[in-house]
Amino acid sequence: MRGSRRLRFARGWRIARVLLSTQYAYMLEYRAEIALWALSGVLPLIMLGVWSGSEAAGGLGLSPERLSRYFLSAFVVRQFTIVWLVHVFEEDALQGRLSPYLLQPLHPLWRYLASHLSEQATRLPFVVLIMAIFFLFQPAAFWLPTPGGFLLAVVAIHLAFLLRFLLQTVITMLCFWTERAAALERLLLIPYLFLSGLVAPLEAFPEGVRAFALLTPFPAMLSFPAQLLAGEPVDLAGGLITIGVWAALLLPLALWLWQAGLRRYSAMGA
Amino acid sequence: MPIISARGLSKTYRVADKQPGIGGTLRHFFARRSRDVQAVSEVSFTIEPGEIVGFLGPNGAGKTTTLKMLTGLIHPSAGEVEVAGCAPFRRQAGFLRQITLVMGQKQQLIWDLPPLDSLRVNAAVYGIDDAEAKRRIDELAGMLDLGEELTRPVRKLSLGQRMKAELLAALLHRPAILFLDEPTLGLDVNAQARVREFLADYNRRHGATVLLTSHYMADITALCRRVLLIHQGKLFYDGSLDGLTERLAPHREVRFELRDPPPAAAFASYGAFESQDGQQLRLLVPRSELTATVSRLLADFDVLDLEVSDPPIEEIIGRLFRQGAVS
Numbered sequence: 001m002r003g004s005r006r007l008r009f010a011r012g013w014r015i016a017r018v019l020l021s022t023q024y025a026y027m028l029e030y031r032a033e034i035a036l037w038a039l040s041g042v043l044p045l046i047m048l049g050v051w052s053g054s055e056a057a058g059g060l061g062l063s064p065e066r067l068s069r070y071f072l073s074a075f076v077v078r079q080f081t082i083v084w085l086v087h088v089f090e091e092d093a094l095q096g097r098l099s100p101y102l103l104q105p106l107h108p109l110w111r112y113l114a115s116h117l118s119e120q121a122t123r124l125p126f127v128v129l130i131m132a133i134f135f136l137f138q139p140a141a142f143w144l145p146t147p148g149g150f151l152l153a154v155v156a157i158h159l160a161f162l163l164r165f166l167l168q169t170v171i172t173m174l175c176f177w178t179e180r181a182a183a184l185e186r187l188l189l190i191p192y193l194f195l196s197g198l199v200a201p202l203e204a205f206p207e208g209v210r211a212f213a214l215l216t217p218f219p220a221m222l223s224f225p226a227q228l229l230a231g232e233p234v235d236l237a238g239g240l241i242t243i244g245v246w247a248a249l250l251l252p253l254a255l256w257l258w259q260a261g262l263r264r265y266s267a268m269g270a
Numbered sequence: 271m272p273i274i275s276a277r278g279l280s281k282t283y284r285v286a287d288k289q290p291g292i293g294g295t296l297r298h299f300f301a302r303r304s305r306d307v308q309a310v311s312e313v314s315f316t317i318e319p320g321e322i323v324g325f326l327g328p329n330g331a332g333k334t335t336t337l338k339m340l341t342g343l344i345h346p347s348a349g350e351v352e353v354a355g356c357a358p359f360r361r362q363a364g365f366l367r368q369i370t371l372v373m374g375q376k377q378q379l380i381w382d383l384p385p386l387d388s389l390r391v392n393a394a395v396y397g398i399d400d401a402e403a404k405r406r407i408d409e410l411a412g413m414l415d416l417g418e419e420l421t422r423p424v425r426k427l428s429l430g431q432r433m434k435a436e437l438l439a440a441l442l443h444r445p446a447i448l449f450l451d452e453p454t455l456g457l458d459v460n461a462q463a464r465v466r467e468f469l470a471d472y473n474r475r476h477g478a479t480v481l482l483t484s485h486y487m488a489d490i491t492a493l494c495r496r497v498l499l500i501h502q503g504k505l506f507y508d509g510s511l512d513g514l515t516e517r518l519a520p521h522r523e524v525r526f527e528l529r530d531p532p533p534a535a536a537f538a539s540y541g542a543f544e545s546q547d548g549q550q551l552r553l554l555v556p557r558s559e560l561t562a563t564v565s566r567l568l569a570d571f572d573v574l575d576l577e578v579s580d581p582p583i584e585e586i587i588g589r590l591f592r593q594g595a596v597s
Contacts, residue, residue, distance in 0.1 A: 011397050018394040022380070022387050029382040099343055100378035103371055105363035106395045262361075263345050266283060 019111060023118035031122060038126035041082065044074035045134070047199050062201065066232070068141035070201055072134060073153075073229040077222050078198070079127045080120050081161040085112050086172040086185045093175050093265075102262075109169065109258075116165065145231050152236070156225035159243045164221050166250040173254060176261030191216065197223030214238075217246040272316035273447060273479050274340065278349035280503075281310040281335050309335040311503040312349065319446070322473055322480040324494035324511070326587060332503040333483045337449050340481070341371045354447060367396060370445040374455030377436055379424045385435040386420045389442060396443035403442065410438045413468050430461030437465065441472065448472075450482045454489055466492045487583045499587070511583070519586045521554040523579050524564065529572040540567060549574070 027034065048071035052064060062070075089112065092098045101108035135142045145153065171188065174181040193199055195218040202210050202223050213219055224239040287305045288298040310332040317323055327333050338344045339351055342358030342365070351358060356365035379388045386407075393403035411420060414434040419427055427435065433453065441448070450469070454462040466489055473480055473493075484490055490497060490511065497514055499507035507514055524541065527549050537543045540563050541555035555563045560578065567573060580586075 011394075015394045018390050022383065022391050025387060026380055026383055096373075096376055099338075099371070099373075099376070102343060102361065103341060103366060103369070104392070104395050105366040266344055 015106065015110070016114070019114035020118055020121075023111075023114045024121055027115075027118045027122040034119060034122050035126045037082075038079060038123050038130065041078050042075065042130070044071045044078060044198060047071055047074075051200070062203070065141050065143075066230070067201075068138055069143055069230040070226060070232065072131065072141065073226040074198060074222055076127060076131070076229060077157055077160060077226045079123055080157050081164050081221060081225075083116065083161070083164045083168045085116070085165065085168045086175070086182045088112065088115070089172045090175050090180070090182050094179060098265075102265075113165065116161070120161075143231065145229060149228060149231055153225055153229035156228050156239065159240075160221045160225045163217055163243050163246055163250075166247055166254060167217060169254040170250055170257060173257035173261050176257075176264045192218050192221070195219065196221050197226065214242070217242065220246065271318075273319045273354055274315075274317040274481065275352045276316075276336075276340070276349065277314050277351075279310060279313045279336065279339060279346050279351055280308070280348040281332075281339060281344065282347045283307045283309055308503050310339070310346075310500075313500065313503070313505045314349075315498055315505060315508050317479060317481065319479055320473070320477045321496060322469075322482065322493050324490035324497040325481055325483040325500065326490065326497050327483075327500040331500045333500055334451055335503075336500070337371065337451055337481070337483065341369060341449055342366075343371075367443060368445055369447045369449065370440040370443070371449040372437060372440045372451065372453050374433070374452035377424070377432065378439055379432070379435060381424050384421045384423055385427075385439065388424075388439055389420070392439055392442050398443065406442055406444065407438065410441060413471055414438055415464065430457050430464075433457060433461070433465065434468075437468065444476060446476075446478055448478055448480045448482075450480060450484075452484055453482070454484060454486055462486060462488065469493060487587075491583060515580050515583060515586060519580060520557055522557055522560055524553045524555050524560075524567070524576065525579070526551055526553075526567060526571075526576040527574040529574055532571075 048068060051062075051067055051071070089098070092101075098108065101111060167188070168185060171181055171185045174184060178184070195213040195216050197219055202213060202219060205213060220239055220242045224234065224242070227234040228236075228239075283306070284304050285307050286298070287303045288294055313332070313336060325333050325336070335344070339346045340353055340358060342353075342361045345359045354365060354368045356362055358365060358369075379385050380391075389403070389407055392398075393400070398406065407420070411417065414437060416431070416434055416438060419431045419435060420438075424432060424435065437453070448469075453469070454465050457465065469480060469482075470493055472478055480493070482489065482493060495510055497507070497509070497511050498505060499514065507517070521542070523544070528551065529549070531546065531549055531551060534543050534546060537551070537553060541553040541559075544552040544554055546552070553563075564576065564578065567576070
């Protein structure tokens, strides 16, 4: 029993290793495009510019350094939590590229997950470069998180990514019912923008709106890991519980939609 | 015991029904209409282990839909299907390890990387250790005449090289059942012949069962002793290729060369006059009258050369579908 579990683990580890290294090689072929994508994710830095020019930040007790660190952390979190599953899956389903994946004894979602993680690895040097340039112009904002804080932030960023991936998986599964599920995903962009803490720190929200935002999964996808990275005081248990609860809701829903969707799959274009 | 068994297999698709033009677009937007299309209707057959079976039919006949149901890609609307003792649509790992589907116009290889990278992924997914994967890759690459192509990005390969690499990727896990949908589509004559030789060799070495669709009759005649003929979703022939010719072509073709050919009308009593190219003539003669007709031709004319053959199978099937003789 233990032997077979060890074998399963060894097989899973080998698949993960090979998938990640292959996808990394694939992503390196698109490094120029990924650099542009990294650059296009500078919305938090633009928001920093907006907030820096306003007196509202001071009113909230946010010093320019704290504001800079928060938005730079938000930029980093966003870079490593970007999910584009719905777009590739929709295309793969329409073009028939999903069919070969379905005929192999590996759930196709593992391949897409490996693609995302590999893309993040490819993105890393560009993110470091953008941060270096930022600190060159804003040396006062430079900070080094504590090792423990940094480790927690890295874990929180990965959890935030997995939560976003799970949420988008649910939307993606609608590809089996509508050929344009990506349009539905765009609807989620608005609550994500406003409730995640991307355009403004959650402290800036009126109390009622803030309480409502914290009931949604969006702050856990950005504000929570960004605050951890910036060294801001944060409700660690609350953040982790939020991620756990939403994951517990979304995972069975995604799996159920997958099974139901496969029954409708018509292997278009293949 | 059959390795593939289909009983009353049917598939109905619901498709949108939209008229062209702006009026049709607006009507479609406000009152969407759809209709059911019966792609496959009550198809039944069995295939024994090790058989190579050709699956014939015109475009839209239901061949690919049937293959998709046999591989578990789509659920049948009705009927029962069993492949290697499993219900394909359950997609159990044990079942998926025993099958492969190769589609001539689709690819599983990663476009921007060399085939070896995709092969590494497949080896890991199917749990084939590195040494064994290398041994199998070497064996299959040898059979397919693939070498340094395996380390070149897929996008830089020719269509024939790519198809051979696709076959290698699809067979690395040594499946017992091969579903091949137009595996030689778009290949030149040499590449087609190479793929055919490979498939025959693979079948001999591993005793694999093969169900093959192809528009190239040369694929079918070279590989398949048995064929299934499907038209408008219905199976209307299941038997030997020779039997199909016998049943569908009651005539034999007589080609002969005359020293001094008379006008075509002179052959009216010998058979159906097909064509004349200089001294070369072509007649279709009922099988039952063949011996007598050939004897008369030899006696009545100055014959330089004479050859009797079956009309090409693609001509028989093409004529059959054009005439709507299938029912």
